[in-house]
Amino acid sequence: MTRPDQPASTAAVSDDALFGPEATDYARYRPGLPDAAVHLLASTQHGVPAPVLLDLGTGTGQVPRALLPVLLRLVHIDLVDVNASMLQAASAVLEPVRGACTVDVFTGAADTFAPAVPGRAPTLITCCRSFHWMARPGVLSMADRIAAPHAVVAIMGDGSLWTHEADWTAALRELIQSYLGEDRRAGTRGTYAGPGRSYEDDLADSRFSVVTEHHFPVTRTWTPEDVIGYLRTTSFARPALFADRNRDFEAAALRLLQDHADGGVLTEDAVFTVLLARRPGGAA
Template structure:
């Protein structure tokens, strides 16, 4: 998931430290959309392929599309599957000449788009028996745990009050979908736990739209040491558990 410019310089961290999705999530999509090795997939705002690559083996052709060319370079390096194509562009470039698809996925990306405009474009690109999948999880976004409060506290100590998070939407995705061709919506929630190490937490922080590495500049080593010390003071075994709620919207014409 990316939006042009917002993730500049983060692609290597995005590829290495952005968490994937659970097996139950993929199993449900494969069953729900009859992904039997036929059909075409478009992963819109694909980032470095966290959705595209696992699903590519279940379709005839998979296309990952993203406005950040560095993300696509990283994605291409992660998979050599012959049925994968990486396309530079975003939702504003649709429909283009991409053709029609059984499934369009948007993982942690729909909120970055002009959602109404994207759905209007996709209306002519999704097969009658196909549909959309919009998947979002918190991914360290909320301070549910004491160690997550520590992360926020150290960031504020080095940066002051953090900038407002961009990409926040007020109107629920379901309401936007209800005005589109994709009115038949099912909501499914996967709840599970994700475990992080200190290095993974720092790497993830460098993968977000907040340009943390640039803002820290030459204070990065001090920030990393302060965060490491503070985290280990709360959880000495260095394994940090995050409760995850993955919300999945599947929408059909």
């Protein structure tokens, strides 16, 4: 998790270019946060009388949706994403459960975010499976400008089915490569060029340089159909990359996954990592 899976871009990805049509699949097929990680995030707000959450790259709102039932004192949430369709989905998910907590949305690159209401400083800034897309030093500078003195930045992730090592994921990668070429696709036009600077290095060079690392092993089970749905939400196997061959690809992938499934189930053993970062002198 601590090295980006995909290259960051300083430009916002347009709503139509990436993940817009897949927002429904994203909400349905992307794995949520482990309960232990949610409780860890909530614990960072002990003693904070009126917590404010800033969720960067919120997607369909998985992080705030998981936190609301646990962090009952949450008074405000800012949702940030470059994708308007994702933000609409996140707002819809949060509306029935937010209670008195207010929610604002910001469509744009994370490093350009500014609170809609001056003085409403975030006390917890989260970024789940999305920091690799961002102008990371700029994001951390933005966080330092707007965050409360004892704010916590949480950068989280667990890789993807592309990076997971198992017989079935290896075979799936080979199938994808047979359609799209050896290089892993990333973003709207680019390819993945290899690991870059680590998240720990980014944090060490920022004001949020006091970092603790937490690991949560997770075992997930997938049906072959769920994996196909998940692939539609990824930058390396989304339907637009296959163009008129997507139906053929999905049919071949489904057959492959069914052949590898044990009793109709595919198993993924992952590790969900959380980096909690604070400014020097911030609460431990």
